[in-house]
Amino acid sequence: MPGYVPVMLDCENRSCMVIGGGRVAERKIGELLVASALVTVISPAVTPVIRQYHEQGKLNWMPKMYTCGDLEGAFMVHAATDDSKVNRAVADEARARGILANVADQPELGDFIHPSVLRRGRLLIAVSASGAGPLAARAIRRKLEDDYGVEYEAYLDVLYEMRQAIREQVDDPESRRVLLSKVAGEEMFALLRQGGFKSWSQEEIKHWIKNNQEEKNADNRSGQQTKRAGIDTDGPGYR
Numbered sequence: 001m002p003g004y005v006p007v008m009l010d011c012e013n014r015s016c017m018v019i020g021g022g023r024v025a026e027r028k029i030g031e032l033l034v035a036s037a038l039v040t041v042i043s044p045a046v047t048p049v050i051r052q053y054h055e056q057g058k059l060n061w062m063p064k065m066y067t068c069g070d071l072e073g074a075f076m077v078h079a080a081t082d083d084s085k086v087n088r089a090v091a092d093e094a095r096a097r098g099i100l101a102n103v104a105d106q107p108e109l110g111d112f113i114h115p116s117v118l119r120r121g122r123l124l125i126a127v128s129a130s131g132a133g134p135l136a137a138r139a140i141r142r143k144l145e146d147d148y149g150v151e152y153e154a155y156l157d158v159l160y161e162m163r164q165a166i167r168e169q170v171d172d173p174e175s176r177r178v179l180l181s182k183v184a185g186e187e188m189f190a191l192l193r194q195g196g197f198k199s200w201s202q203e204e205i206k207h208w209i210k211n212n213q214e215e216k217n218a219d220n221r222s223g224q225q226t227k228r229a230g231i232d233t234d235g236p237g238y239r
């Protein structure tokens with residue numbers, strides 16, 4: 001079985017075409033719009049949701065049948081019509097032009113497939129059964145929804161802020177590494193959960209960095225390994 005390379009593709013402001021305007025096309029379009037792609041739909045008919053996107057200026061709908069040559073200038077294409085011959089023709093044109101293609105009914109003709117996706121803000125969990133069964137991927141994704149609740153959105157936002165601050169404020173690579181690994185650790189999660197995942201002010205982040213750096217230095221001075229995660233909840237201004 002040939003495997004797949006899992007990647008996170010940046011489609012912002014890139015021309016992504018979708019051939020067909022049914023239920024499957026609608027789902028793929030949803031993902032493209034989240035990623036700020038420039039979406040063009042070619043299909044004589046579209047679902048009410050796609051029509052609405054078009055009316056809202058979120059995408060460009062060309063109400064026509066696909067013809068060879070339509071893909072000119074595209075970065076990516078989704079062949080999602082209910083006509084397998086048309087989907088094959090789209091895949092052929094994409095291959096000839098070097099355009100990335102997903103083919104809804106004959107995945108082997110395209111370059112990539114879609115995983116089942118769970119999004120929590122910056123957190124994105126993608127599950128794929130590598131073609132063995134999309135419904136199995138969906139079932140696993142649904143199970144993960146319980147483990148990774150909505151709090152993960154706020155959690156990752158705080159981590160993002162802290163990581164930026166550490167990169168700006170800490171020059172020593174070893175200190176940085178230790179702090180970044182603490183930030184991503186379980187104790188930090190517990191601490192942030194205690195605070196209801198509220199975002200921290202720059203002052204609070206600075207304070208945390210200082211406290212945790214100091215602790216590392218103190219540990220080094222006493223010749224000890226870092227014994228605990230360095231989360232000191234007693235100090236003033238500290239959560």
Ligand SMILES: C[C@@]1(CC(=O)O)C2=NC(=C\c3[nH]c(c(CCC(=O)O)c3CC(=O)O)Cc3[nH]c(c(CC(=O)O)c3CCC(=O)O)/C=C3\N/C(=C\2)[C@@H](CCC(=O)O)[C@]3(C)CC(=O)O)/[C@H]1CCC(=O)O
Nearest residue numbers: 105107113114115116117128129130131132133134137138
């Ligand atoms: C995960 C998900 C993502 C998404 O599409 O975004 C996805 N399919 C989903 C749903 C779904 N798919 C199908 C049904 C109807 C089931 C039924 O009713 O029987 C439903 C349910 C529905 O549509 O609600 C049937 C189906 N799917 C494919 C074929 C053709 C074939 O396999 O040959 C057929 C038979 C068509 C036919 O002839 O009828 C092909 C593909 N579907 C994939 C992904 C890729 C493999 C991913 C992997 O293996 O990991 C791949 C290879 C290509 C691709 O599309 O990229 C999404 C769930 C999203 C979610 O809810 O989380």
Ligand SMILES: NC(=O)c1ccc[n+]([C@@H]2O[C@H](COP(=O)([O-])OP(=O)(O)OC[C@H]3O[C@@H](n4cnc5c(N)ncnc54)[C@H](O)[C@@H]3O)[C@@H](O)[C@H]2O)c1
Nearest residue numbers: 020021022023024025042043045065066080081082104105
């Ligand atoms: N990959 C998946 O997740 C998945 C899931 C279910 C079904 N499928 C397959 O995907 C395909 C589409 O499924 P659907 O439920 O969206 O079908 P659908 O019937 O709802 O939509 C088909 C769309 O294709 C358009 N179309 C038909 N001929 C065209 C042409 N020549 N040029 C441009 N547009 C054209 C139609 O106007 C319609 O909008 C089917 O082949 C189906 O078997 C894939």
